[in-house]
Amino acid sequence: MSIDPSAQVHPSAVVEDGAVIGADCVIGPFSIVGPEVTLARGVVLKSHVVVTGKTEVGEETEIFPGACIGEIPQDLKFDGEKTRLIVGARNRIREGVTMNTGTKGGGGITRVGDDCLFMTGAHVGHDTTVGNRVILANQAALAGHCHVEDDVIIGGLSGIHQFVRLGRGAIIGAVTMVTSDVIPYGLVQGPRGELDGLNLVGLKRRGVARSDISALRAALQMLRQGEGQFQERAVRMAEESDSAYVEEITKFILGESDRGFLIPR
Incomplete structure (x- = not known):
């Protein structure tokens, strides 16, 4: 275990042997950090946060209560292989968010970029790639193997099917199921997502x-x-x-x- 002297770890938190805690990190009450976790400089875990698995969290990312980051994939084919989750810098990961590690069949890495916002209850599935400045609103879910490019916004209670690609700057309306790829700057809405125009506001x-x-x-x-x-x-x-x-x-x-x-x- 390596904890930088400048890090603040609450007495009730559990940091397991092998974890690497960078400078100026804050680990709040009742949080758990697993043995293969690396937290970069300035990461903040509020209370009751679980970061586990072979997981890297980038600088100044803030994770809120009840989030579970780096647990094993929700995939019946997963057989305990060593896979990873890499989360970039300056992300805000709100209450109850879940992010899973990858699978051998999907390349072994789930990857999240920088400056993203994951609102309450959002989910990032195994082997998914999320770009920079992406927003997932409350309870939005990315299934396994999705590819989300930069500056995408996904509305609340929306679901993105496995293997779907969302092009840069696309916007998905609330309560929408997306089962096919969305072109860059596309506007998708409706219960069964339909390409309904361009994201003119974003442009x-x-x-x-x-x-x-x-x-x-x-x-x-x-x-x-x-x-x-x-x-x-x-x-x-x-x-x-x-x-x-x-x-x-x-x-x-x-x-x-x-x-x-x-x-x-």
Whole structure:
């Protein structure tokens, strides 16, 4: 066990032999830190937090009461193999959040980026990759093997099916089930998620130029009503636009997909 002298560990907390606790960490009452856990500088565990498994938590991440981070996957095929959870810096992981380690069949690592917010009761399943600045609202759940790119927002009580990809800047409405890939900057809503437009609010907040937003609107219209197969429309869409944002959507559509795509209504 290695605990930096500047760390604060409450007397009722349990830090098991082998854990590495960095400078300026705070481990609150009745929290448990497992023997293969590494907490980087400034990590804060409020009270009653469990961090276990082969788990790394990045600098200044704050974990709130009742969260359970690094437990084994919820996968019947899991056979006790050594897998990992890597959580980046400056994340806020609120009450009751769960994040599982990976599985051998999925590459062995569940990975979370930087500056994310996981609200109460959110779940990150095994072998899932979450980018930077992602928000999961209350009780939102990512199943195993999902890939969530940067700046995605997932509304409360929503579920993302196994192997689904969510493109950068997409937004998922509340109480929505997403069973297919969502293009970058897409807006998805409805009980059985439907691609219903663009995340225009998010684009404007990020200061995307009006010309690029217009190009994205035209691209979505081509995807919706153009001739040929969906992938063929995407190729033609890129040929007719010089917008980097449109090119990003094209690359996403032409990339490897295990679930197919939500098609614009």
